[in-house]
Amino acid sequence: MLRAAVVPSSTELTQRFVFVGVRIPRFISECYKAIGVYLFGLGLTLAAIRLTKHSTGRLRPYFFDICQPTWGTEGGESCSDVTAQNSTLYLEDFSCTEFAASQDLLALVRHSFPSGFVSTTCYAMGFLIFYSQARLFAPWLRLVRASLQLACCSLALVVCWERISTYQNHLTDVAAGAALGGWMAFFATVFVAHLFVEVRVKRRPMPRNEQIYGYAGYYTRATYGY
Numbered sequence: 001m002l003r004a005a006v007v008p009s010s011t012e013l014t015q016r017f018v019f020v021g022v023r024i025p026r027f028i029s030e031c032y033k034a035i036g037v038y039l040f041g042l043g044l045t046l047a048a049i050r051l052t053k054h055s056t057g058r059l060r061p062y063f064f065d066i067c068q069p070t071w072g073t074e075g076g077e078s079c080s081d082v083t084a085q086n087s088t089l090y091l092e093d094f095s096c097t098e099f100a101a102s103q104d105l106l107a108l109v110r111h112s113f114p115s116g117f118v119s120t121t122c123y124a125m126g127f128l129i130f131y132s133q134a135r136l137f138a139p140w141l142r143l144v145r146a147s148l149q150l151a152c153c154s155l156a157l158v159v160c161w162e163r164i165s166t167y168q169n170h171l172t173d174v175a176a177g178a179a180l181g182g183w184m185a186f187f188a189t190v191f192v193a194h195l196f197v198e199v200r201v202k203r204r205p206m207p208r209n210e211q212i213y214g215y216a217g218y219y220t221r222a223t224y225g226y
Contacts, residue, residue: 033193038127041188045123048180049116058113061167066109067096115169118177119184121159125152126185134195 018024071094096106129149136145160178163169169177189195 034131037188037193040192041127041184042120042123044188045119045181045184046116048184049114049119049177052114053111053116056113057110058170058173060109060112061170063109066101066105067094069094070097071095112169113173113176114180115160115163115173115177118156118160118163118169118174119181122156122178122181123184124181125156126182127189128152130185130189130195134189 069091071091129152132145132148136142136148156178160174163174164171
């Protein structure tokens with residue numbers, strides 16, 4: 001159904017994909033490989049976030065404002081009544097007195113670790129940084145590559161600061177989310193896509209009517225490891 005052919009173009013071999021007799025443009029196949037790897041890594045990141053959030057159940061910084069918890073006999077005790085000697089008690093049985101807090105909101109406040117916004121943002125920005133490092137290798141693109149990577153890092157830092165300054169997550173939640181997103185981006189680009197692996201491809205003129213299926217090699221070129 002789907003086959004890959006190497007078709008000569010002047011003195012350089014190019015790869016062509018054919019599906020049920022219809023030629024697939026090369027830019028579509030390259031976009032499919034890049035986007036496919038990105039979505040695969042994003043799926044792993046989201047799965048890791050969801051699993052960790054449900055496993056830890058860490059409370060968000062604004063939990064007390066949302067819940068206004070009470071405990072004790074008939075809810076007779078609250079945070080304002082806690083003495084200094086009991087301020088470090090860990091209470092498991094409590095009730096929320098804030099009527100405006102819905103069940104969905106109360107469930108959300110237990111999903112602070114790690115920060116999902118930071119993880120996905122750092123993954124996306126990290127993927128762009130690694131991808132640009134591997135693909136924008138021409139000497140005249142160095143300034144463009146550095147500017148793009150700086151913009152990605154700045155955007156990731158802005159998101160991290162926003163989550164802390166608005167009291168959506170703790171500092172450790174943001175740090176863990178950034179580490180998770182950065183590691184997933186490194187894993188997807190280096191170990192899945194093999195962006196920094198070079199294969200040896202032969203460069204020689206060939207007749208137009210000949211087709212070679214697969215790669216033939218002698219000069220180096222970065223490629224995806226499929």
